[in-house]
Amino acid sequence: MRFADVVGNEHVKEVLRRAADRDRVPHAWMFTGPDGVGKRTMALAFLSYLVCRDRRDGDSCGVCRSCNQMTAGAFADLQVLSPEKGYIKLEPLKESMPRLFYPALTGPWKCLLIDDAHTLTNEAANAALKTLEEPPSMVMFVLVTPSPDLLPRTVLSRCFEVPFGPLANDEVVAFLESRGRTGSDAWSAASLSRGSPGRALQFLDSPVLAQRTEFLTSFLDLAESDADPRLKFADGVGSSKDETADLMLLVESIARDVLRASAGLSDDMLSNRDLAYAIRAFADRVGPDRAVDMATAWLDWDATRRFVPNVRTAMDRLLQALPNPPPTVRG
Ligand SMILES: [Zn+2]
Structure with missing residues (x-):
């Protein structure tokens, strides 16, 4: 997943690129904004950029071993947590956290992506907080959520927040076209989606x-x-x-x-x-x-x-x- 594959929110790409290029990257990020605007996709593009062995022109190369593993969803040092039956409970956190302390297999970063982070139960959020407060070196957290206000303040304050905005109508249409969805239905879905390519896709189906x-x-x-x-x-x-x-x-x-x-x-x-x-x-x-x-x-x-x-x-x-x-x- 490359930045070039993410439609819109160019300002976010710029922030992430600069942080990674300076090698003084905050170790915990919170991507916030409406559903379906590409927060999770951007998180994967960011993590790919971090671990790519041959960054070029402000993007990951897309062909090195790390990039290939990322694209295949098989990067050994990336863990992804997402809600099951509406919640992210303590158990998966208890499994994931210790792994962040093992040496990296591919590296250089070990990454934890928490999707829909607002669904963390209190116990799970507290378990995450312990590691957020004293993270091992070269560990990167990315929390993704449309509702940061539902997360404990203690967790929010540990993360560097990046707000995502809705996309312009043309950008949503371009995204749909890139998925082979064209015509008047695509146009209607884009204009009804409030700038959310994800929602536009849902609408089409x-x-x-x-x-x-x-x-x-x-x-x-x-x-x-x-x-x-x-x-x-x-x-x-x-x-x-x-x-x-x-x-x-x-x-x-x-x-x-x-x-x-x-x-x-x-x-x-x-x-x-x-x-x-x-x-x-x-x-x-x-x-x-x-x-x-x-x-x-x-x-x-x-x-x-x-x-x-x-x-x-x-x-x-x-x-x-x-x-x-x-x-x-x-x-
Ligand atoms: Zn690469």
């Missing part, structure tokens, strides 16, 4: 993408509907199982688009630009204040979803921001 136009059109029709279809829509989203997260991304994209349309932004700025006409009609119907209410209802829920994962509640809040149904004409 989700049945939700195929239902996007139908789903969003039904949502946009709700501006003119009475209470029944609105309840039915909220029920439908609330009861869907596997695809809920993808559906919520669609809902979010449309809430943002309505806000953008009511603020007078051009069609190019919409995530669902193929539905621009209907989005503008919706924005005109609800007006700018309600467009802000809708986006705020979404953002409020999004900020607390870790604690209030109830999707139905989110939909209710969003739909409450819609104007009152037109009066029923009785004949």
